[in-house]
Amino acid sequence: MIPPETLVYLFMAVAAIGSTISVYYAIFEKDLLKAVVFSAIQSTFYAFLYFLLMAPDIVLVYLPVAVGLIPGVLIILISKTEREERVDEEAS
Amino acid sequence: MRRLVKTLVLVSIILGFSFILTVASEYFIPGESVRPLAVFYLSTTFNPWLPYLTVYSPEAVTAIVWDYRGLDTLFETAVFYLALIAGIALARGISLKADPGNEGGLSVIVKTVTRITGPMIVAVGASIGLHGHLTPGGGFQGGATIAVIPLIIIITFSVFFVIGKGVTKDKMLVLRSFGLVGIGLTALAALIIGLAVGKTAYVFQNMAKPTSEVSLPAYFNESLVSGTLWFFNLFEMIAVAAGFTIAFLLLTYPENKEGENA
Numbered sequence: 001m002i003p004p005e006t007l008v009y010l011f012m013a014v015a016a017i018g019s020t021i022s023v024y025y026a027i028f029e030k031d032l033l034k035a036v037v038f039s040a041i042q043s044t045f046y047a048f049l050y051f052l053l054m055a056p057d058i059v060l061v062y063l064p065v066a067v068g069l070i071p072g073v074l075i076i077l078i079s080k081t082e083r084e085e086r087v088d089e090e091a092s
Numbered sequence: 093m094r095r096l097v098k099t100l101v102l103v104s105i106i107l108g109f110s111f112i113l114t115v116a117s118e119y120f121i122p123g124e125s126v127r128p129l130a131v132f133y134l135s136t137t138f139n140p141w142l143p144y145l146t147v148y149s150p151e152a153v154t155a156i157v158w159d160y161r162g163l164d165t166l167f168e169t170a171v172f173y174l175a176l177i178a179g180i181a182l183a184r185g186i187s188l189k190a191d192p193g194n195e196g197g198l199s200v201i202v203k204t205v206t207r208i209t210g211p212m213i214v215a216v217g218a219s220i221g222l223h224g225h226l227t228p229g230g231g232f233q234g235g236a237t238i239a240v241i242p243l244i245i246i247i248t249f250s251v252f253f254v255i256g257k258g259v260t261k262d263k264m265l266v267l268r269s270f271g272l273v274g275i276g277l278t279a280l281a282a283l284i285i286g287l288a289v290g291k292t293a294y295v296f297q298n299m300a301k302p303t304s305e306v307s308l309p310a311y312f313n314e315s316l317v318s319g320t321l322w323f324f325n326l327f328e329m330i331a332v333a334a335g336f337t338i339a340f341l342l343l344t345y346p347e348n349k350e351g352e353n354a
Contacts, residue, residue: 017106021099028095056228057153060220061236068240069336072247076343 012052019045030085032078040071133160144302148310149225149318157230158324162296166279169328173272176335180265183342196250206248213241221329225318231328238329239336251344261341264334271331278323282306 022042029035043066050058126134136145137152147155157165197203221234246254277284279296286293286306293306298319300307308319317323 013110017103020102020106024099024102025095057230057233060229060233064217064233064236064240069236069243072240072243072340073343075247076340 008052012049015045015048015052019049030087032083032085033075035085036071036074036078039074040067043067043070144300147298147318147321148316149321150316151225151227151229153228154224154230154321154325155318158321159296159298162279162298162324165324166275166296169272169275169331172332172335173268176268176338179339179342180261183345186342186345197253198248202248206244210241210245213244214238217241217329217333221325222322224325225321226316231325232332234325235329235332236336238333239340242337243340246340246344251341251346254341259337259341261338264338264341268331268334268338271327271329271334274327275324275331278320278327281320281323282308 019042022038022045026035026038026042029038043062046066047059047063050056050062133152133156136142137147137155138150139146140148147159149155149159217234217237217240219234220229220237221231224230224234242254242259282293282297282304283295285308286297286304289306291306292304294301294304297304297306298308298321299310310316310319312322
């Protein structure tokens, strides 16, 4: 039988790897709207991590700011510019 | 496909480093005992048997944020206020007026869901903010949660609807200034009481100290308010919610298109 503490650590490891993968996808996504969604997924994983690390105060400030406000502000910003990220042809 | 391969490489690098760290942790294991500083905070945050050291708040984080290191938090609030002043200064000359002819926004389904969830979010935010001295949370957390609702309403109903309902930049600025004045007066509360009754008191004082007998009430009507903490949380919540609302109003105001005169 796996002790519950190990299960918590296992879940934390999965959440940490998930957040790293989300960051990778957010950086390399050309569609900026999708990148914002990946960034929000990363924030959700971080919120889980904070909760499992027993920092509920940080969870409560992180959830509205990183999952609600920042994606909202970024989506407003994207709606004022362009949705696709332009690739410099000489660089690629 | 290429991205999947890169993701696998990324994951294997992370797992490899984790394995190395696991081996390395054989030589360095952090102790499980609580550090002396944490022991001090945990043993004094709610301890009626130490009346000159306690804060009467079972929530150690809020006690630290607004009592043990209250001045830091005051200046953090000031930084947020200055950032907002800069935002308003950048958007100067823009007048936000209600436009009843502009019926923008999303579909009826989204609007109805927003109407139902809006009061719920405000209730949750108020609960987080006003119970900040009892449970995890506090003024900033509650205010940031409440600030989500103006953003959602602006996106689902359009910014003109919000302004038409009376949520204008100037009114929010008044509300925000009210919150900040409240924070300032709460910080000076013990000093004002001390001057009135002719006793020694300090700025940012909450409970009685050995050199000062002035103390704010820890209980109000037999429920715990932890002296200044409840008032700090209330005013911070108002200030943060109003401040974020101003930022969203300024960000979402449509700009003039090219060749169109203001």
